[in-house]
Amino acid sequence: MASTGHGTYTDDEHLVASVAGVVERVNRLICVRPLNTRYNGEIGDVVIGRITEVQQKRWKVDTESRLDSVLLLSSVNLPGGELRRRSAEDELAMRDYLKEGDLISAEVQSIFSDGALSLHTRSLRYGKLGQGVLVKVSPSLILRSKTHFHHLASGASIILGNNGLVWLQPANSAVEAGGFVTDLEPVPISEREVISRLRNCVIILAHHRLALSDTSVTYCYEASMAHEIKDITKPEISEEILLETRQRLLEQRG
C-alpha cells in the first residue's frame, strides 16, 4: 500500500495524480512533482522579495510564493546594535527602513501552518537591495548550494534567490552593508555592461532550462564574450553560447 505524497490524492483506495509531472518514489511514499509551480519555501532558503505592505510590527513581502511572506520587526537588524530593544518609536519608523516597493534579500526562518513564510534579515548579508537588475526565472532552476551570494570574476555580484528571483549588482555596491541605506552613486558604464551581459546570460540559461549556479553563469558569461550584449538573446547565437557552456559544464563534472 503506497502512501500519498505531494501531487497525489486517494480516491476509493486508488492513488491518483493531481498534477502532471515526474513521479518520485521514496520507499512507499509516492510524489508527483510538476514541472512548473510557484515557489515552495523551505527553512534556510535565500529569497528575494518585494515589500507589499507595512503593518504593525511586520512587513508583508511578495516572494512569488503561494502567500505573501512575513518579515517581523523583531527579525531584522536595526541600526545601533543587535541587542537593542524594539520600542514603539521603531514601529512608527518602520516605513523609514523599508517601504512598499523596496526589494530585499532575506532568509526563510520558519513556515506557518498555512504555508506562509516567515523571513529574517539577521545577518549583514541580507537587507535592502539598491541598484541592480532583477531577473525572474522558474524556482526549479536554482540549484541549492552552500551559498547563494557570489562575487563573480567579471566584477559583478549575483544573488540566486531560491524563489527564482536573481539579483545582479555591481560588486563594490557591498551587500555587506546589509542595512537600510542604499548607495545611489551612478554606476559606471563598464559595470553596467557587465551586468547587462550577465542578465542576458541568465535569461538564455533559464529559457533553455539549464540550472543556474555561479559556475554555469560564469561559463555562459565567458562564452558570450565573443558576441555583443544585444545579440546574446538572439536564438542562433544563444544556441552557440549554450553549446559551449554545456560542454564546459560536462568537462568540469568529469
Add this chain to the structure above:
Amino acid sequence: MAGVELLSDQGYRVDGRRASELRRVQCRLGVLGQADGSALLQLGNTRALAVVSGPHEIRGSKSKALHDRAVVNCQYSMATFSTAERKRRPHGDRKSIEMSLHLRQTFETAILTQLFPRSQIDIFVQILKSDGGNYCVCVNAATMALVDAGIPLQDYVCACSVGFVDETPLVDVCYAEEAAGGPVMAVALLPRSEQVAFLSLDSRLHEDHLSGVMKAATVACRDLHAVLSRIVKETLQEATAGE
C-alpha cells in the same frame, strides 16, 4: 427549419461531420512565459487562450479570503475581432459575466482548493475566434492552463456541447448549428469518475431524449479527455527529454 438542412439524409452535418464526430483539437501549453500557466486551445474554428496565475495572495479586498480553501476567480472575455460582427465590449457585458460565473462553478469543483487556504487562483480566458461551443472550449483551455501551472486538480475537466436535430444528438456543435435555435446542452465532466461539474441546456428538450443526449455528451467528453491527456503527456515528455 428554413432552408438549412442540419443533418442530411446520408447522416452528414453542415460541415461534413457525422453526428457523433468531434472537431479537430489542437492545443499548446505554456504559450505565455510570464504567466504561471497558459494554454492555447483550438476546437475546429473556435480558439481560446487561457491564462492562470496563482495560487497567490488575495488581490483587492482581503475580506474575500477563505480560511480553509483558495478563492477561484474567473474572467471570460471575447476579443473584439472574434465574431463576424465586431464586438463593442470585449468583457463585462451580461453574457460574459454569466460565463465567468459558470467557469468559476466548474473549476471550484475540480481544483483541490483546500490545499491553498487564504490564497487566490485566477483564470482568465479569452475567445480569439468564435465558431460555436465557446463555453466548452474555454473549459478545456482553462483545464490545460491549470495543468501547465501545476495546480492540483481532481481530474481533467472536459466539456462538450451537444445539439439535438431530427431525433439525433449532434456532438460538438458549430456556430451554424448553434444559431439554428435548436436545443444545445453544454456538459462539463470529470471523466474518470464521470461526475458532472456543470450542465446547461438552452431551449426545450423532451424528457425522453435527455438520456440519449447526455450519453452522447459523456462519450464526447471521454474522447476529448483522451486527446487532452495525450497532449499533456507529449508535452511533458518533450520537456523532460533533456533530464
